[in-house]
Amino acid sequence: MTGDAPAMLAGMLGVIRRDLLLAWKRPGDILNPLFFFVMVAALFPLAVGPSPEQLEFSGPAVLWVAALLAMLLSLNSLFLSDFEDGSLDQMLVSPVPLPALALGKSIMHWLTSGLPLVLISPVVAITFRMPASVTGFLMITLLLGTISLSLLGSIGAALTVGLHRGTALLSLLILPLAMPVLIFGARTVSLVAAGDGVAGGLYFLGAYAVLVLSFAPFATAAALRISNE
Amino acid sequence: MIPWFVVPGLFLVAYGAYAGLFVAPMDYQQGDAFRIIYVHVPSAYLSMMTYMIMATSAGIGLIWRIKLAHAVAAAAAPIGAWFTFLALATGSIWGKPMWGTWWEWGDPRLTSELIMLFLYFGYMALRGAIDDTAKADKSSAVLALVGAVNVPIIHFSVEWWSSLHQGPTLVRKGGPAMDTAMLYPLLAMILGFTFLFGALLLRRVRAEVLYRERRTRWVREMILSKGT
Numbered sequence: 001m002t003g004d005a006p007a008m009l010a011g012m013l014g015v016i017r018r019d020l021l022l023a024w025k026r027p028g029d030i031l032n033p034l035f036f037f038v039m040v041a042a043l044f045p046l047a048v049g050p051s052p053e054q055l056e057f058s059g060p061a062v063l064w065v066a067a068l069l070a071m072l073l074s075l076n077s078l079f080l081s082d083f084e085d086g087s088l089d090q091m092l093v094s095p096v097p098l099p100a101l102a103l104g105k106s107i108m109h110w111l112t113s114g115l116p117l118v119l120i121s122p123v124v125a126i127t128f129r130m131p132a133s134v135t136g137f138l139m140i141t142l143l144l145g146t147i148s149l150s151l152l153g154s155i156g157a158a159l160t161v162g163l164h165r166g167t168a169l170l171s172l173l174i175l176p177l178a179m180p181v182l183i184f185g186a187r188t189v190s191l192v193a194a195g196d197g198v199a200g201g202l203y204f205l206g207a208y209a210v211l212v213l214s215f216a217p218f219a220t221a222a223a224l225r226i227s228n229e
Numbered sequence: 230m231i232p233w234f235v236v237p238g239l240f241l242v243a244y245g246a247y248a249g250l251f252v253a254p255m256d257y258q259q260g261d262a263f264r265i266i267y268v269h270v271p272s273a274y275l276s277m278m279t280y281m282i283m284a285t286s287a288g289i290g291l292i293w294r295i296k297l298a299h300a301v302a303a304a305a306a307p308i309g310a311w312f313t314f315l316a317l318a319t320g321s322i323w324g325k326p327m328w329g330t331w332w333e334w335g336d337p338r339l340t341s342e343l344i345m346l347f348l349y350f351g352y353m354a355l356r357g358a359i360d361d362t363a364k365a366d367k368s369s370a371v372l373a374l375v376g377a378v379n380v381p382i383i384h385f386s387v388e389w390w391s392s393l394h395q396g397p398t399l400v401r402k403g404g405p406a407m408d409t410a411m412l413y414p415l416l417a418m419i420l421g422f423t424f425l426f427g428a429l430l431l432r433r434v435r436a437e438v439l440y441r442e443r444r445t446r447w448v449r450e451m452i453l454s455k456g457t
Contacts, residue, residue, distance in 0.1 A: 155375055159368050163358050172354050173372060176347040177379050180386035204389075208382070219375055226367040 011096030015104035016111070022081075023112045030112050033074040037117055040066035041124045052129055059128030060138065060189035066124075067117050067142055068149065068182055072171050074113040075153040078105060079161040079224070088161075092228055098221035106154040106216065114146030130193070137192040144205035145185040151209075151216035152177055158223035180208060234428035241421030249414035265323045267415060271422035273316035273338075276345060279309030279426070283352075284377035287370035297434075299366035300441065302373060303356065304433035308426065310349035317342055337388040344383050348376050362441060 023029050044062045048054055082088040091101050118139055125135045156174040160166040188201030249267035283305040290298035320339060321331050333339060355372055359365035442448050 152375075155371070159355060159372060160358075165358055169354055169358050172347075173351040176344050176351060176383070177376065179344055180379070180382050183386045183389070200389075204386070215375075215378065219371055223368065223371050226364060226371065229364060 008096055008100040011094065012100045012104035012107075015091075015101050016108045019105070019108040020111065023108075029074070029077065030116060033070040033113050034116055034120055036073055037066050037070035037120070038124060040069055041128075045127070055128045056130070056193070059125065059130050060134075060193065061186045062128070063121060063124060063138065064142075064145075064182055064186035064189070067121070067146065068175075068178060070117060071113055071146060071149045071153060072174060074109065075157045075174070076160075076167050076170055078109055078154060078157040083161050083228075088224070088228060092225065098224065099217040102154060102158070102220035102224065103217040106151045106220070109154065110147055110150035114143075114150050117146060118142045134189065134193045137198060138189050140202065141185040141188050141205055144202070144209050145181045147209045148181050148205070148212045149178055151212045151220075152181075154220045155216055155223055158220045158227060161224070161227050181205070184208070231428050231431050234424045234431065238421050238424030238428055241417045241424065243421075245414045245416075245418035245421055247414075249411075249418065252410065252414070263323075263411075265319050267418045269316060269319040269323065270415060271419045272312045272319065273342065274419060275422055275426055276309055276313040276316050276342065278423075279305050279312060280345065280348070280377070280380065282430075283309060284373045287373040288377075291367060291370040291374070296366075296441070297438065299370065300434050300437040301430070302370065303366070304437045305430060306349055306353050306356070308429055308433065310346060310353065312426075313342060313346045313349060317346065337384075341384045341387045344387070345380070348380070352376070 041062055044058065045055055048058065079088060082091070092098065094101065121138055121142055122135045125138055130138065153170075153174055156170050156177075159173065160170045163169065184201050184204045188198050188205070191201065192198050245267060250264055283302045286298040286301040286305070289295055290302060317339070320342075324333060324339075325331050352369055352372055356365045356369045359368055439448055
């Protein structure tokens with residue numbers, strides 16, 4: 001395995017470019033989780049009732065839970081098509097280090113499911129009567145949180161690739177690990193809405209994203225090798 | 230090896246249970262209800278320790294490829310889940326008369342213990358979903374290690390989260406200085422539970438190893454020689 005930096009970068013960018021192209025040709029892959037996100041968010045007002053105070057109060061929590069579930073929904077297919085058509089085997093035997101390719105896949109997942117969620121969240125937030133200043137913080141927490149979720153989720157997706165009952169299992173594996181992101185993400189937005197300080201929550205989300213970034217690609221690579229023995 | 234764990238374990242638990250339930254004086258605030266700590270505290274501590282044992286042996290198995298370490302991890306998981314459940318159940322039974330509620334989301338330890346239970350479930354579910362033993366070992370080992378990195382973070386974040394909408398926790402951190410008549414039975418129970426846990430673990434590991442090696446000659450010979 002040669003590990004010179006330009007080749008690594010080229011391999012990573014190659015994975016990202018190819019998957020973005022694939023996603024572009026099949027827009028459903030990007031749009032379905034987005035619709036899911038909007039629908040789940042719409043379920044809550046229907047269940048709770050239209051009272052503005054309640055919506056304002058539960059808005060951050062609902063948006064965060066919906067985003068978490070939407071991320072999980074798209075994770076299942078992260079390695080599935082590669083596994084089915086053999087590209088995954090090619091990645092495993094490629095001279096480019098596997099963690100770099102795994103990182104590429106995680107970045108791709110974030111670009112196609114995390115980033116769109118961040119961009120569409122203000123529209124949904126308006127229906128929850130969230131003020132503009134709070135919405136800004138919602139977007140920042142979602143931005144940092146979805147990075148962690150994509151990276152953590154890649155580990156779970158790599159562990160369950162090729163298993164028949166993968167979807168439910170994936171949620172079972174990832175949800176407990178995703179708890180800190182949810183806690184800090186949703187609570188920070190609630191704190192902004194209540195007019196409290198938020199720096200601690202943002203620092204934590206940022207630190208957590210960096211921590212996960214440092215170990216998730218290696219864990220994903222190890223899991224991919226194990227799953228494809 | 231197992232009797233070395235069972236005998237002191239049973240002895241200590243018997244002493245702890247007797248002294249804790251009959252000898253120790255009543256708590257001046259909680260009455261007799263506090264006596265559930267003699268089951269609760271050992272379970273809670275073992276639920277954490279079992280996860281550490283599981284993750285450590287999973288890591289050893291993954292790095293040095295020792296099959297026995299994987300068997301230990303596999304055998305430890307259900308015990309750990311059971312202790313976690315026991316800690317939650319006894320805590321909840323204690324909470325009903327003390328806090329007036331079965332469940333209190335505001336208490337950080339309750340919530341992080343629940344997440345612990347979910348982690349055990351995820352680990353066992355992943356192991357159950359993979360038919361090939363060697364693959365199940367390695368996959369679940371990766372999960373156990375990722376989980377081990379996360380456990381302190383989860384614990385910390387749950388604590389931060391609950392400290393927001395509630396002042397000091399309901400249970401005091403240091404606790405009141407405990408009378409020795411209460412303390413010794415508790416220590417005995419903790420030690421006794423640990424011994425019994427060791428016995429249980431060894432027995433489960435033995436069963437696990439026998440099951441894994443069921444196609445080898447030495448297992449066949451052992452079973453045949455013992456058969457009537």
